[in-house]
Amino acid sequence: MDELLDNYIRFLATLTPAYFVELFWFYFVFEFVRYFLLEFIVLNLAKIRAVFNKPHKEDARRRLFMENPLVSILIPGKNEGKHLFKLVNSLGEQTYKNIEIIVVCDGSDDDTPIIGRSLEKAGLIDMFIRNEVRGGKASAANTALRFAKGKYIIHLDADCSYDNDAMEKILIPFFEDERVGGVGGNVSVRNYKESLVTTLQGVEYFNTITTGRTVTSYLGIYRIISGAFGAFRADVIDQLKGWDIGPGLDGDITVKIRKKGYKIKFAQDANCLTSVPNTFRKLIKQRLRWDKSLVRFRMRKHKDVLMPTASFKMLDFFSAFENIMYNVVLNFKWYVYLLIMLSFYRPLFLNIFITNILLYTATNFVKFIVYSLYREKAHASMSYFLIYLPCMVFYFGIYLRVVRTVAYIQELFFKKSYQDPWNPRKTSVHAKHLGI
Amino acid sequence: MKHIAEHKDNAESIIEHAGFSFLYIRNLSPIPVEEVQYHSAVIIEVKNYDFVRLMVSSIRANLSPDIYLKPIFLLKKDTYDDAVMDELADGSIKGLDELDLVVPTVERISTRVQDLTFTNSISFEAQIITKLITLLYTKEQKTVDPFPYVYSNIGYYYPLLSVNFQRTEETVALDILKIAEEEGILRSDYYDRVYLCSSCSSNHLSYREVCPKCSSSNTTPDDIVHHFPCGYVGPMQDFKNEIDDKLDCPKCNKRLKHIGVDYDKPSVIHDCNNCHHKFQDYHVNAKCLSCLSDKSVETLKPTEIKSYRLTKKGELAAIKGFVTTTKDIDEVIGTIKYDTFKTMLKYEIERLKQTEGQSNICAINISNSSQVYSKLGSDLQRGLLKDLVSVIRSNIRSSDVIAFESSSTIVMSMNAIPNKIAKKIIGEMVSLLNDLIKTSFEDLDVLFDTKVVALDYAKTHEAHLKELITDFS
Numbered sequence: 001m002d003e004l005l006d007n008y009i010r011f012l013a014t015l016t017p018a019y020f021v022e023l024f025w026f027y028f029v030f031e032f033v034r035y036f037l038l039e040f041i042v043l044n045l046a047k048i049r050a051v052f053n054k055p056h057k058e059d060a061r062r063r064l065f066m067e068n069p070l071v072s073i074l075i076p077g078k079n080e081g082k083h084l085f086k087l088v089n090s091l092g093e094q095t096y097k098n099i100e101i102i103v104v105c106d107g108s109d110d111d112t113p114i115i116g117r118s119l120e121k122a123g124l125i126d127m128f129i130r131n132e133v134r135g136g137k138a139s140a141a142n143t144a145l146r147f148a149k150g151k152y153i154i155h156l157d158a159d160c161s162y163d164n165d166a167m168e169k170i171l172i173p174f175f176e177d178e179r180v181g182g183v184g185g186n187v188s189v190r191n192y193k194e195s196l197v198t199t200l201q202g203v204e205y206f207n208t209i210t211t212g213r214t215v216t217s218y219l220g221i222y223r224i225i226s227g228a229f230g231a232f233r234a235d236v237i238d239q240l241k242g243w244d245i246g247p248g249l250d251g252d253i254t255v256k257i258r259k260k261g262y263k264i265k266f267a268q269d270a271n272c273l274t275s276v277p278n279t280f281r282k283l284i285k286q287r288l289r290w291d292k293s294l295v296r297f298r299m300r301k302h303k304d305v306l307m308p309t310a311s312f313k314m315l316d317f318f319s320a321f322e323n324i325m326y327n328v329v330l331n332f333k334w335y336v337y338l339l340i341m342l343s344f345y346r347p348l349f350l351n352i353f354i355t356n357i358l359l360y361t362a363t364n365f366v367k368f369i370v371y372s373l374y375r376e377k378a379h380a381s382m383s384y385f386l387i388y389l390p391c392m393v394f395y396f397g398i399y400l401r402v403v404r405t406v407a408y409i410q411e412l413f414f415k416k417s418y419q420d421p422w423n424p425r426k427t428s429v430h431a432k433h434l435g436i
Numbered sequence: 437m438k439h440i441a442e443h444k445d446n447a448e449s450i451i452e453h454a455g456f457s458f459l460y461i462r463n464l465s466p467i468p469v470e471e472v473q474y475h476s477a478v479i480i481e482v483k484n485y486d487f488v489r490l491m492v493s494s495i496r497a498n499l500s501p502d503i504y505l506k507p508i509f510l511l512k513k514d515t516y517d518d519a520v521m522d523e524l525a526d527g528s529i530k531g532l533d534e535l536d537l538v539v540p541t542v543e544r545i546s547t548r549v550q551d552l553t554f555t556n557s558i559s560f561e562a563q564i565i566t567k568l569i570t571l572l573y574t575k576e577q578k579t580v581d582p583f584p585y586v587y588s589n590i591g592y593y594y595p596l597l598s599v600n601f602q603r604t605e606e607t608v609a610l611d612i613l614k615i616a617e618e619e620g621i622l623r624s625d626y627y628d629r630v631y632l633c634s635s636c637s638s639n640h641l642s643y644r645e646v647c648p649k650c651s652s653s654n655t656t657p658d659d660i661v662h663h664f665p666c667g668y669v670g671p672m673q674d675f676k677n678e679i680d681d682k683l684d685c686p687k688c689n690k691r692l693k694h695i696g697v698d699y700d701k702p703s704v705i706h707d708c709n710n711c712h713h714k715f716q717d718y719h720v721n722a723k724c725l726s727c728l729s730d731k732s733v734e735t736l737k738p739t740e741i742k743s744y745r746l747t748k749k750g751e752l753a754a755i756k757g758f759v760t761t762t763k764d765i766d767e768v769i770g771t772i773k774y775d776t777f778k779t780m781l782k783y784e785i786e787r788l789k790q791t792e793g794q795s796n797i798c799a800i801n802i803s804n805s806s807q808v809y810s811k812l813g814s815d816l817q818r819g820l821l822k823d824l825v826s827v828i829r830s831n832i833r834s835s836d837v838i839a840f841e842s843s844s845t846i847v848m849s850m851n852a853i854p855n856k857i858a859k860k861i862i863g864e865m866v867s868l869l870n871d872l873i874k875t876s877f878e879d880l881d882v883l884f885d886t887k888v889v890a891l892d893y894a895k896t897h898e899a900h901l902k903e904l905i906t907d908f909s
């Protein structure tokens with residue numbers, strides 16, 4: 001042990017700045033510059049803009065309540081009956097009142113139809129539509145959309161819960177800028193205390209959603225409105241005739257709205273809590289689906305964004321490019337880094353490994369503490385997560401990376417997503433045939 | 437030997453045959469129902485069904501045993517099917533030459549009527565139960581079965597019982613049966629269940645699927661179509677085009693080809709043409725064709741229909757006289773027993789022999805009592821009688837007495853006053869009673885008949901009483 005430490009200290013003494021970059025270019029270029037420096041700068045800029053924008057935002061809120069447009073809340077899903085009563089009750093607590101609630105039960109085989117009908121009868125749900133045969137998430141959302149009468153559409157997941165001002169906050173961006181076509185809400189982990197894996201996801205959601213989307217939204221390259229909490233202008237989503245077959249339909253519709261020339265915004269203060277997978281096994285299943293959809297939608301369905309066509313838009317290109325770059329390409333680049341280190345720097349590998357871990361962990365601590373100052377309010381106390389932060393490097397750097405790699409390979413070479421039972425087979429066949 | 441006495445001014449005939457007098461009622465020649473009591477049996481010519489129903493019902497609904505127990509025969513030439521009329525009648529013949537066939541029935545009924553005892557009950561329920569069990573006894577019948585019957589307001593008719601009630605009061609028959617069962621007179625078996633209008637107890641309901649928002653039945657169903665390739669979902673209407681009858685997807689413009697392959701119909705949605713609400717789960721409303729109320733089926737009153745059998749106790753009650761144990765109005769404050777009244781009358785007549793004073797007995801009769809009581813139910817009936825007695829009490833001297841001769845006839849003494857004054861007091865009493873009913877019972881028409889008889893010491897007390905109530909039976 002002493003020898004190891006001795007050895008490591010001697011290694012640190014040899015590190016010159018040039019040598020540091022040579023050994024840790026992966027950390028330096030990608031992690032430090034993109035995920036720390038850039039984000040830190042943008043968070044500050046966003047903060048400054050928010051201060052100057054405050055009167056404008058207050059005016060937008062005032063106009064929202066003056067116009068008081070009807071807002072349709074769509075809740076599509078299968079076997080979600082058990083969550084409905086709680087959800088509907090919490091919607092009754094919302095500060096924004098002019099809402100209609102449309103629930104679509106997509107071929108549920110539990111008590112959902114009975115629960116839904118009784119809530120409809122009690123007047124707690126405006127419309128409950130039961131599709132006897134399952135059609136998949138997109139078709140359920142489209143069913144609800146077809147009967148929605150609101151000027152704005154909010155898409156919710158039945159198992160999520162919402163701050164009582166969440167609907168108001170997610171609607172305000174439409175009144176701040178009339179070119180906004182869709183707004184994504186902030187999604188945090190509700191069950192972060194349940195297990196180690198949920199705690200780690202809590203940190204991850206904070207990094208990638210609360211912080212990450214604030215940054216991409218500021219830069220104009222925000223690209224995914226969560227299905228758990230997203231708002232749309234009804235006329236825009238009507239032009240698109242709703243969602244296409246998933247998985248990844250959230251990202252898909254966001255891209256399509258962007259292609260129509262509308263802006264997409266992230267509302268950090270519109271808070272939604274979701275329950276995340278509580279075991280590593282379940283998480284793998286979820287992430288394989290998500291990661292496959294990135295390949296399927298970015299690189300296959302919407303590859304035109306990357307091509308210099310007539311409808312080419314710099315921001316759309318950059319949004320997709322950044323997404324592919326920092327996920328797919330970087331993912332494989334990491335293996336290149338690993339290989340180089342193993343082959344050319346083998347004697348130093350242990351030291352390099354330790355340094356990387358320390359670097360990432362230190363960054364995680366700094367980011368977590370500093371960035372927490374930039375978010376408006378938090379449901380979880382920051383200190384709860386601190387002792388778990390050292391695990392993040394393994395969770396995010398190794399576990400998720402491996403899952404992602406498997407997903408990319410499966411999808412790039414085997415188009416595995418078309419076999420996902422998440423969609424009924426009858427629809428997947430057509431999606432595969434059409435290459436979407 | 438047949439003898440037919442034709443009356444010139446009406447078509448009723450009296451046929452004397454085998455020692456019995458048959459009252460022959462021809463088609464569409466109504467006779468006053470009181471006529472029936474002077475004959476041994478009634479023959480009704482069946483041509484017009486409504487007329488037959490009217491005649492048979494008015495005989496069986498009468499409160500006097502001399503009338504309601506009378507054997508009725510239907511003279512039918514062609515096939516006529518009304519099970520309820522057959523149940524109410526005692527038989528049928530094809531022509532007047534078949535009279536011999538019914539003579540044994542007439543004999544049997546006439547003999548059995550002799551066995552009966554009629555107790556003097558003032559409870560309406562007891563009176564109706566007595567009617568039912570005496571009819572069962574004379575007809576040698578032991579069951580009271582419900583008949584599905586279009587003319588019944590509640591769907592099922594107990595002919596011998598329901599005939600006593602107006603269409604809108606038919607549920608009273610069910611209450612009476614329940615009482616009779618509690619008394620041990622009848623035993624029941626489940627037969628069916630009916631759903632009755634919560635406002636008027638009618639079973640004549642029209643069920644419709646209606647819009648849950650506005651209750652309109654003017655709705656149009658439409659299939660919901662899901663196009664698999666693009667995920668579009670909408671009513672069939674969205675897929676229709678103006679050129680041909682093929683279906684095109686409004687989202688991706690593809691033509692729909694093969695159900696189950698490129699599209700399906702996961703559900704149906706209803707469109708309300710009145711308020712434009714769209715819904716899947718329509719409500720079912722029942723519109724009452726009697727009172728026109730239109731309410732959710734959940735508001736209907738589920739009501740059990742049972743079939744009944746006469747018990748041994750019931751049979752005995754017909755012979756020994758039925759006294760209810762729970763529902764009778766034995767004692768209305770301020771009245772005495774009818775037997776006591778009789779005794780006191782006897783003494784008053786004796787007294788008059790010596791003193792030559794002027795005394796009277798009076799009666800007030802509710803002439804539409806069955807209608808009134810079936811509307812009120814037993815508790816309100818009791819209340820009404822109490823009110824009547826208290827009004828009467830305050831208008832006669834304290835030495836005079838009041839008693840119930842029947843549930844609809846109140847008798848009283850008015851001793852030591854001239855007949856003229858007694859008549860005047862009775863007249864005033866009736867107008868007071870009418871005022872009382874107007875103020876305490878809404879929408880209730882009670883018709884009063886009165887009679888005053890001056891006491892004559894040359895006649896017996898029985899003769900007096902007979903004269904007093906003879907008009908009221």
Ligand SMILES: [Zn+2]
Pocket residue numbers: 633634635636637638724725726727728729
């Ligand atoms: Zn009614």
Ligand SMILES: [Zn+2]
Pocket residue numbers: 647648649650651652708709710711712713
């Ligand atoms: Zn309607």
Ligand SMILES: [Zn+2]
Pocket residue numbers: 663665666667668685686687688689690
């Ligand atoms: Zn289509």
